[in-house]
Amino acid sequence: MMSNSRKKLVEISNLKKYFKLDRHNTVKAVDGLNFDIYKGETFGLVGESGCGKSTAGRTILRLYQATDGEVLFKGEKVHEKKSKHELKVFNQRMQMIFQDPYASLNPRMTVIDIIAEGLDIHGLSNSRKERIQKVNELLETVGLNREHGNRYPYEFSGGQRQRIGIARALAVNPEFIVADEPISALDVSIQAQVVNLLKKLQKEQELTYLFIAHDLSMVRHISDRVGVMYLGNMAEVATSRELYKNPLHPYTKVLLSAVPIPDPKLERTRKRIEVKGEMPSPIDPPSGCVFRTRCPLANDVCAKEKPIFQEVKQDHWVACHMYDDRYRTEFNK
Known part of the structure; x- marks a missing residue:
């Protein structure tokens, strides 16, 4: 849960990530994000497929170099030039x-070698015996058996593979983890197990998460705060x-109106908010507010000027x- 001290761990200011396709076309995947992530919290990042949330997560971790912003x-600039040693230290703290879980594990490596890769890179084990011992402890931490260490990824189910991926991330004792849709490829029956x-x-190791997802009901279950992205913008x-109780942005209201309600009576009587058309292309986003072409409340000012991302009530x-x-x-009017 979020710490009462509300100490900022990650601060994102005007973050942009553009991909140049050719001389004339550029994909504006992330187009000016501003938000903070506090130590010990889970910040949920949601939005439709293609909104730029996964790109945002990778850019925050410097897997992509930021275009701007x-x-x-912890007060240190992530995207400034760093020496090999500085990058090594930085990469250990953020995972x-x-x-x-099928594509992210090397099929030619055993589970021991997959999990221990970070230990080897950062010199966190002094002997082969200590290396195996640490991997065994990590396997047990994520709910797997020590015997699983000598097997290969193809021998595991999707949920087990994701547990291996979690163990790999934990191996270097990080402070901050970006979980990029970690449950979307799993069976519904397994999703809750992984989230739990x-x-x-998080509670045991004082971790901070950026949890990226499109399933709003699961994000509600795990997140302290939630950010809603649309077409590269927050x-x-x-x-x-x-x-979830008092959404303000028309797009947030649209997303929440589509979340199923367990009670059949309430589900039949509630009103869903319809939007026009498909999400525009990030190659040619609309002028002004990027949601205006689908927003039921849009008027002339929405086309002329991009809205300011501002605090309209405490923490909202x-x-x-x-x-x-x-x-x-x-x-x-």
Whole structure:
């Protein structure tokens, strides 16, 4: 859970990541994100496929070099030039759990070698005996048996492979982990087990997570705060409880209206919010507010000016002209 001291661990300022396709076309995958992640919390990042959330996670970890903007980890600039030693230290403190447990594990390596790779790189074991002992402890930590160490990835189920991926991330004792849709490739019956494991590990090892997902119900279960992304931009950030109880941005309301309710009576009677068309291309995003082409409330000002991402109540941030004092009257006509 989030620490009461609310000490910032990661600070993201105007983060941009563009991919140049050719002389004329550039994909604006991440286009100016601003948010903080506090030590000990889980920050959930949600949005439709293609909104840029996975790219944001990889850019925060420097797996992609940022096009513009800044990421601070414990006050240190992530994307400034670093020596090999500085990069090594930095990479030990920040790790990633990947989406696909089938593609992220080397099929030619045993589980021991996969998990111990970080130990070897960072010199965290002094002997072969200590190396095996640490791997065995990690296997047990994630709910696997010591005997699994000599096997290969193809011998495991998807849920077991993801546990191996989690053990690999934990091996170097990180402080911050980006979990990039870690449950989306798993059976529904296994998803809750993996999420509960992540929560248990967070409590035991004082970890901080950026949890990327498109399943809003699961994000609600694990996250202290939630950020909603749309077409490379942050639409809204609030505590998990506040966001689900009182969403402000029209896009957040659309997403939440599509989440199934367990009660059949309530599910039949509730009103779903419909939106027009598909998400525009990040190669040619709309002018002004990027959601305006699908927003049921959009008016002229939305096309002319990009909304400011601002705090409209305590710990509740939104990028929408409806909540800007300069344009509020435009939406009340």
